[in-house]
Amino acid sequence: MSRVVIDPVTRIEGHLRIETEVNGGRVTDAWSSGTMFRGIELILRGRDPREAWIWAQRICGVCTTVHALASVRAVENALNIQIPDNARLVRNLIAGSQNVQDHVVHFYHLHALDWVDVTLALKADPAKTSQLAQSISEWPKSSATYFKGVQDRVKALVASRQLSLFSSGDWGHPAYQLPPEANLLAVAHYIEALDMQRDFIRIHAVLGGKNPHLQTFLVGGMATAIDGTEPEAVINPERITLFNELVTRAQTFVNQVYIPDVLAVAGFYKEWFGYGEGLGNFMAYGDYPAGSINDPSRFFFPRGVILGRDLSTVHPLDPGKIAEYVSHSYYDYSVGDQASLPPARGETQPHYSGPKPPYEYLNTDAKYSWLKAPRYDDKAVEVGPLARTLIAYASGNAAVKQAVDGVLGHFNAPPTVLFSTLGRIAARAVEAQIVAGQLGNWVAELDDNMSRGDVRIHDGSMWDPESWPKSCAGFGLEEAPRGSLGHWVEIENKHIVNYQAVVPSTWNAGPRDAHGQRGAYEAALLNTPIADPERPLEVLRTVHSFDPCLACAVHVIDGQGHRYGHESVTVPDLPAPACSAAEMGGL
Amino acid sequence: MPDAQTVLEICKVRGFSRRRFMQFCGTMAATLALPTSYAQTIADALSTKRKPTLVWLEFQDCAGNTESMLRSPHPTIEDIVLEAVSLEYHETIMAGYGKHAEAALQRVVKEETGKYLVIVEGAIPTADDGIYCTVNGRTALSIVQEVCTGAAAVIAVGACAWDGGLVRSKPNPTGAVGLQEAVPGVNVVNLPGCPHNSVNTAAVLVHYLTFGALPALDAENRPLFAYGQIIHDQCERRAHYDAGRYVQAWGDEGHRKGWCLFKMGCKGPEANYNCPTVRWNNATSWPVKSGHGCIACASSRFWDTKSPFYSRLPHPPGFGVDVTASEIGWTVVGAVAAATAVHATGHVIRDHSHPGGTAEPHKDQAAERQTTEVR
Numbered sequence: 001m002s003r004v005v006i007d008p009v010t011r012i013e014g015h016l017r018i019e020t021e022v023n024g025g026r027v028t029d030a031w032s033s034g035t036m037f038r039g040i041e042l043i044l045r046g047r048d049p050r051e052a053w054i055w056a057q058r059i060c061g062v063c064t065t066v067h068a069l070a071s072v073r074a075v076e077n078a079l080n081i082q083i084p085d086n087a088r089l090v091r092n093l094i095a096g097s098q099n100v101q102d103h104v105v106h107f108y109h110l111h112a113l114d115w116v117d118v119t120l121a122l123k124a125d126p127a128k129t130s131q132l133a134q135s136i137s138e139w140p141k142s143s144a145t146y147f148k149g150v151q152d153r154v155k156a157l158v159a160s161r162q163l164s165l166f167s168s169g170d171w172g173h174p175a176y177q178l179p180p181e182a183n184l185l186a187v188a189h190y191i192e193a194l195d196m197q198r199d200f201i202r203i204h205a206v207l208g209g210k211n212p213h214l215q216t217f218l219v220g221g222m223a224t225a226i227d228g229t230e231p232e233a234v235i236n237p238e239r240i241t242l243f244n245e246l247v248t249r250a251q252t253f254v255n256q257v258y259i260p261d262v263l264a265v266a267g268f269y270k271e272w273f274g275y276g277e278g279l280g281n282f283m284a285y286g287d288y289p290a291g292s293i294n295d296p297s298r299f300f301f302p303r304g305v306i307l308g309r310d311l312s313t314v315h316p317l318d319p320g321k322i323a324e325y326v327s328h329s330y331y332d333y334s335v336g337d338q339a340s341l342p343p344a345r346g347e348t349q350p351h352y353s354g355p356k357p358p359y360e361y362l363n364t365d366a367k368y369s370w371l372k373a374p375r376y377d378d379k380a381v382e383v384g385p386l387a388r389t390l391i392a393y394a395s396g397n398a399a400v401k402q403a404v405d406g407v408l409g410h411f412n413a414p415p416t417v418l419f420s421t422l423g424r425i426a427a428r429a430v431e432a433q434i435v436a437g438q439l440g441n442w443v444a445e446l447d448d449n450m451s452r453g454d455v456r457i458h459d460g461s462m463w464d465p466e467s468w469p470k471s472c473a474g475f476g477l478e479e480a481p482r483g484s485l486g487h488w489v490e491i492e493n494k495h496i497v498n499y500q501a502v503v504p505s506t507w508n509a510g511p512r513d514a515h516g517q518r519g520a521y522e523a524a525l526l527n528t529p530i531a532d533p534e535r536p537l538e539v540l541r542t543v544h545s546f547d548p549c550l551a552c553a554v555h556v557i558d559g560q561g562h563r564y565g566h567e568s569v570t571v572p573d574l575p576a577p578a579c580s581a582a583e584m585g586g587l
Numbered sequence: 588m589p590d591a592q593t594v595l596e597i598c599k600v601r602g603f604s605r606r607r608f609m610q611f612c613g614t615m616a617a618t619l620a621l622p623t624s625y626a627q628t629i630a631d632a633l634s635t636k637r638k639p640t641l642v643w644l645e646f647q648d649c650a651g652n653t654e655s656m657l658r659s660p661h662p663t664i665e666d667i668v669l670e671a672v673s674l675e676y677h678e679t680i681m682a683g684y685g686k687h688a689e690a691a692l693q694r695v696v697k698e699e700t701g702k703y704l705v706i707v708e709g710a711i712p713t714a715d716d717g718i719y720c721t722v723n724g725r726t727a728l729s730i731v732q733e734v735c736t737g738a739a740a741v742i743a744v745g746a747c748a749w750d751g752g753l754v755r756s757k758p759n760p761t762g763a764v765g766l767q768e769a770v771p772g773v774n775v776v777n778l779p780g781c782p783h784n785s786v787n788t789a790a791v792l793v794h795y796l797t798f799g800a801l802p803a804l805d806a807e808n809r810p811l812f813a814y815g816q817i818i819h820d821q822c823e824r825r826a827h828y829d830a831g832r833y834v835q836a837w838g839d840e841g842h843r844k845g846w847c848l849f850k851m852g853c854k855g856p857e858a859n860y861n862c863p864t865v866r867w868n869n870a871t872s873w874p875v876k877s878g879h880g881c882i883a884c885a886s887s888r889f890w891d892t893k894s895p896f897y898s899r900l901p902h903p904p905g906f907g908v909d910v911t912a913s914e915i916g917w918t919v920v921g922a923v924a925a926a927t928a929v930h931a932t933g934h935v936i937r938d939h940s941h942p943g944g945t946a947e948p949h950k951d952q953a954a955e956r957q958t959t960e961v962r
Contacts, residue, residue, distance in 0.1 A: 006685040007723045010678045013650045015722060036720040038647050038710075039760030043753065048895045054882060055890070058753050061651020061782060062679075105657075113682045153669060162638050162673035168683025168691040194665050198658050202871045209874030210867035212654040212782055216879050218837055223879035225842040232845025234878045350760070352718045359724040458837035540684055551649045 001028070003361060004533050007035070009543060011110040013062040014550025016509065018521070019362060020539060022530050027539065030518070030525035031364040032509050034371040034554045037330075037350060044499040049075045049491050050219045050463070052499065056487065057213055059501065060552045064212035065098050065204070066480035067501065067552075070487040073293060073476025075219045078491055079468060082292065084456035087221035089446045090207060090235070092288050092300075093243070094214065095478070096435045096442065097203050100250055102481035103385070103432040104200075104258055106547045107425070108193035114541045115265050116186040117176040118166050121154050124184035132181045136264050139256040141192065150188040174531050175538055177268050186265065189257055196257075200250045206239055221458030228450040240447045247439045254429075254436045262429040263410055266422050273413065276421030276542035278524030279380050280309035282387035283507070285317065285486070287479035288438070300438060301479050304391045305376065309419055311394045319477075319486075321377040322502065325513035328364075329372045330354065338514040340375060343488050343502050344475075348372075369511040370554045373519060374502055382520040383483030383507045384546060389427035390418060399437075403430045421524070424545040465494040473498075480504055482547050505553035508546045521546060611666060629797045638670075639796065640695055640703040643677035644734060646720050646727040647754045647763055648709025651782040652745040653679045659785035660869035667789065671796060672704070678722075689723050696737055704795070705738040706788075707731060710747040710754040711769040714762025728769060735770045740801060742776045743767070744788055746884060749779040756890035767808070776801050777808045781884035786865045787813040807887070812861070818881050819856040821863040824848065842878060852897040853880030860885040 007017035015036040021029040044055055053071035060067060069091060076083065083091075126147040133142035157163060170176075178186070201211045207224050208214025216223045227233035266272075286296050286303030296303045304314035323340035326333055332349040333339060341347060353367050362368040373380075381387075392400035393415070407426050408415060417423060462468065471492040478485045483504030490498035510519040521543055528538050612629040621628075645653070657664050657680075668674045674681070676692045683691055695703050709727075712719035717726035735741045743766040746752030754763040767775045778788050791810060794802045802810045819825065827833070828847035835841060835850060847853070858881050862873040875881055883893040 008678050008684065008688060010681050010684040010688055013679065015645075015720065035722065036647060037712075037761060038719075038754045038763070040753065042758060042760050043756050043890075046757075048897065051894060051896045054896060055753065058649050058651070058781065061649035061654050064651060064654065109657075109680055118682070157669055160638065160673075162640070164668045164673045164675065165677060165681045167673070167675050168681060168687040170683075170687070191665050194657065194663065198660065198663070198869065201658065202868045205866075205868035205871035205877075207877065209872050209877035209879060211658065212651040215874035215882065216877055218879075221837065223837060223842075223877070225838060225845075225878050227843040230843045230845075233843045234876075352715060354718070355724075356716070357718065357721050357724055357726045357729070455843060456838060460836050460838075463837070535687075536685070 002533055004530070004536050004539070005361065006536060006539060006543075009540065009548065011113065011540075011544065012548040012550065013060060014505075014548070014553070016543075016548050016550045017362070018525070018539060018543060019364060020525060020528075020530075020536070022533050022536075025530055027525045027528040027530060030522045030539075031362065031368060032371075032511060032519055032521040032543075033362055033369040034509065034550050036550065037370045037554050038551075039350070041499045041501060044496050047496050048465075048494070049078070049489060049496050050465075052489065052496060053217045053219070054215070056499075056501070057217075059503070060549055061212045063098070063102065063480050063482060063549055063552055065094055065208070065214050066478060066485055067487070068214065068217045069095055070476045070478045070480075070485050070501070071489070072217045072219050073478065074474050074487040074489040075476075075491070076293075076474070077476055078472045078474025078489055079219070079462045081220050081459055081462050083221045083459055084454075086226050086235075086446060086449055086454060086457050087459075088289060088291075088293075089442050089449070090222045090224050090457070091217075092442045093439060093446070094204060094207055094216075096288065096439050097201065097250075099481045100254065100432045100436045100439070101197055101201050102547075103428045104193055104254070105197050106428065106481075107258060107262065108190050110547065111425070111544045112186055112190055112265075113166075113169060114537060114544055115176070115269060116178060116183050116190075117171050117173070118154065118169065118183065118187055119158065119171040120176070120178070120180045121151060121184040121187045122158065122180075124151060124180035126151060126184070129181040129184045132264075133185055137256045137260040139260075141188070147184055147188060150191065151184055153191075154184075154187060170535050170537050173535055173537050175541075178265065179268075182264060182268065186261065189261055192257065193253075196250070196253045200246055200253075203243055203246045206242065207234070218458055220460060220463060221456075224457060225455075226446070226450055226457050227455050228453070235446065235450065237447075237450075240443060240450070243443045244440065247436070247443060251436045251440070254433050259429055259433055262425060263407070266411070266426065269422065270411065272422040272541065273411070273417040273420045275528055275538075276424070276524045276545060277419040278520050279382050279518075280307075280419060281376075281379050281381040282306040282390050283317065283376050283381040283383055283484060284388045284391045285477040285479060285484040286391075287477075301388050302392050302395045302397060304395060305381065306387070306390055306394060307379065309416070311390065311415060314391055314394045318377075319475075322486075323375055323378070324502070325373040325375065326367075327373070327514040328367050328511040329369050330367050331372065340378070340514070343486065343500050344473075346488075346500055371506050371510045371519075371550075373510040373513040374507050375513055375517075378515075380510075380513070380517050380519055380523070381507065382546075383504050384424070385428040385431045385481070385483075386418065386424045387483060388479060389431055399434050400430070403434055421542045421545040428547070468494060480552075482549050482552070483507060485552075501552075503549075503552040505546075505549045509548055509550065509553050521548075611662065611670065625797075629793070632797045632799075638673045639739075640699050641672040641674045641706065641792075642692060642695055642703060642734060643674065643706045643708065644731060645678050646707070646709035646711050646731065646748075647761065648745070648747060650679050650708070652708040652748075653677070655782040655785045656744075656788065657785075658868055659789050661786075662789055662793070667792065672792065675703075685723075692734065696734055700737040702739050703737075704792075705735055705741045707735070707741065707743050707748045707766045708745055710751045710763035710765060712754075712761035712763050713769070714760075719761040719763075731766065732770050735766070735773045738773070740776065740795060741766065741770075741773050742778060742788070742791060744778045744783040746779050746781045746889065749777045750888055752781065753890050756888070775808055776804065776810065778813070779809065779885045779887075780860060781882075781889075784813070784860075784862070784865060784867060787861070809859075809885075813865075814859045814861070814885060816859065816861065817856065818858040818860055818862055818875075818883075821861070822855055822875060823863060824875060848875060848878075848880040850899050851880050852895070852899055854883035854886075854893050854896070854900065855881040856900060857893065858883035858886055
């Protein structure tokens with residue numbers, strides 16, 4: 001038995017450490033630890049709630065926009081603001097573009113090198129690579145000459161003996177199973193995907209001035225003035241044309257490069273449909289409203305919970321069942337560290353009790369992470385593209401069912417193979433394809449509104465803080481690329497008194513709870529085969545399949561234990577999507 | 588590594604050598620807004636010099652600066668990391684992980700002492716013995732001190748690495764500081780912004796590759812070419828400001844017509860950055876163009892000093908706004924350089940795909956000034 005540590009886990013956002021026990025060539029136990037803490041929610045206290053999104057967005061620069069959106073939704077929920085339809089569409093466009101872009105970058109730049117041996121690309125025959133490429137896709141960049149050029153570029157890099165970002169890879173590891181031609185194809189697409197992400201995300205620059213960290217959200221709507229008759233309006237007919245061009249190019253890339261590559265790579269690693277399952281519990285808040293944020297039944301991604309890998313039942317989501325443990329996290333609870341607290345009554349007192357640096361191993365029997373351990377109905381659940389896809393699939397969503405069945409048919413496999421490392425990768429690709437397909441519809445809706453002369457982009461009725469109640473509280477839920485995200489805000493005398501975020505990677509990367517239940521990464525790593533404990537590449541495959549984002553995951557809840565729903569608080573009386581008033585009050 | 592190849596040799600191996608190489612050099616010259624003839628200077632430099640090693644460290648960060656770098660339009664990120672430098676360590680994108688990643692970093696520190704470049708992203712926590720950020724069981728503070736001390740040059744990208752940024756804003760729960768405080772005595776080039784604009788960072792790298800020195804800096808070690816001018820003075824909505832045409836409410840007629848955002852809280856008059864000229868994402872747009880006020884994200888401690896972001900800057904009612912705003916702005920720049928010098932360098936970088944505007948007359952002066960200073 002040996003303790004195998006990966007720190008830093010690279011090709012992720014943020015600072016993640018994984019410790020595993022390896023026994024007889026298999027992972028027999030695993031611990032996931034976030035090793036960085038900033039305290040952004042503490043910093044938000046006392047600020048103007050209208051600008052909370054500018055701050056909260058900086059929780060993460062990879063998942064840029066997602067915290068901005070959750071933040072404005074939370075404040076709008078607190079102030080009972082309904083945004084104009086154009087703002088809804090712009091938000092869907094921004095969040096949907098982020099989803100597609102993020103999934104492409106994840107597959108090619110964060111995950112592919114777990115499956116692709118760059119050095120083997122040198123042994124490929126460019127002509128055969130061309131045949132392979134043309135057999136799986138219509139994508140035009142597929143000539144032998146083209147692949148020869150890419151190969152020469154890799155050759156020059158290797159000959160220079162300065163391999164740059166490829167210098168410390170596990171090249172030659174026995175777990176790499178792609179033939180040379182598939183490696184060359186993947187390296188070519190690694191480079192092309194850099195170009196794709198750079199080009200496509202210009203849609204964010206138009207709508208938000210820049211990416212990352214768009215500067216365009218407003219409590220009450222968006223700053224993207226829309227007017228079909230004004231050349232200086234941010235959204236006008238010329239920009240609609242540009243959106244359509246960018247979206248079409250993204251759709252083509254996803255359909256002709258990303259999807260075929262995922263299917264091709266998976267075909268050489270089918271055994272990974274049998275590894276990395278994890279919890280078998282999945283949760284999604286749902287997102288992309290078709291109308292009001294308060295009508296989740298019309299969300300593009302449905303809401304729900306799947307338990308015990310049972311795809312026959314999608315349970316309704318009750319946000320009142322969300323609570324967090326700190327039993328293995330570097331925080332103290334006033335009610336004792338064995339208890340759990342719902343986010344609305346959450347408290348956090350950071351208190352590092354890990355080993356003094358420099359250290360070799362964590363004490364995993366005690367507290368070992370800056371992440372908390374969120375639980376739904378006291379169960380650990382997985383969030384993210386796989387959860388969303390399964391919930392949509394089990395809910396009978398036609399588009400998802402068709403896409404997923406297409407993938408399953410390709411491998412002649414039942415839906416249960418999706419509970420796996422490759423299942424997460426496939427679900428992410430399917431989701432990117434479906435969202436990319438939908439982006440054009442949102443552009444069209446925006447165009448229709450504009451053509452009808454609808455220039456409303458912001459509801460300013462509550463912009464002036466003088467119009468606010470003395471105190472109020474709210475929350476915003478969202479599906480970020482990595483999963484279900486929620487922000488909670490409490491406002492008094494025009495300022496934030498409490499701010500909290502419960503984030504996708506906290507659900508997935510969190511540590512054990514008071515009952516000893518593992519988090520999603522920890523559970524998924526069990527039984528992973530390890531060919532060489534000195535080079536635990538296989539561990540990375542499963543961890544990366546979740547697309548970790550650690551900057552997001554580490555958060556602070558209010559240190560003072562502020563309550564929601566005290567008598568003076570105005571909790572908007574809204575139907576779901578939101579938590580119930582009782583949950584908000586923790587009554 | 589005595590047999591390491593130069594960029595030119597690498598390009599030769601790639602088959603389309605000379606043309607591609609000269610294109611690359613031409614792009615770099617354009618990025619720095621140097622006269623066309625400088626392509627040859629760059630080519631000469633790159634033909635004879637080994638690719639410098641670059642390590643990119645991340646601490647209390649959001650990876651937004653990394654993401655910004657991935658969007659670098661010219662040179663592209665692939666040109667930078669495959670041909671211009673050897674990026675041996677960068678947690679977000681490197682192939683290696685765990686022990687192998689750390690070994691790569693240690694090799695650079697030990698074997699290339701005094702020769703490698705470092706880019707730092709994120710703040711560095713100092714409270715409670717630095718336990719708020721560890722990598723491989725070591726504190727960020729110990730890593731940054733070890734790695735930066737032996738570097739040839741150190742670049743801080745983004746607000747957090749510059750002065751602690753958002754992480755340091757009140758109440759600064761983790762005792763976060765910027766790079767120059769964490770490693771006193773090391774010469775740092777600061778490229779603030781939230782995030783940094785990769786066009787500027789690429790230009791600094793190209794300048795270093797070509798001339799073996801860093802570009803001219805202001806008193807806060809920010810390159811003059813990028814931080815020498817006030818946003819308000821470069822803003823495309825400036826004419827509306829001068830004419831008194833303001834956006835009064837989000838989505839109103841003025842907003843739809845692209846009028847001035849001053850009354851909506853824009854901090855452009857207090858902000859130094861070349862956002863309006865280089866713009867973002869291949870010169871597609873920048874925040875004010877897209878309808879939201881500037882938050883002065885390249886200004887010192889901007890999270891605390893420039894917020895609340897929707898409160899308008901103080902000015903006398905009616906008229907005289909311009910004078911007051913300019914005074915505020917110039918106070919910020921005052922310590923940096925004389926107004927003329929700032930104006931001369933303010934436009935050094937201008938996206939080559941967007942010619943025109945007012946940059947041309949300044950270009951040659953700026954290039955001259957730059958080359959004089961780096962000599």
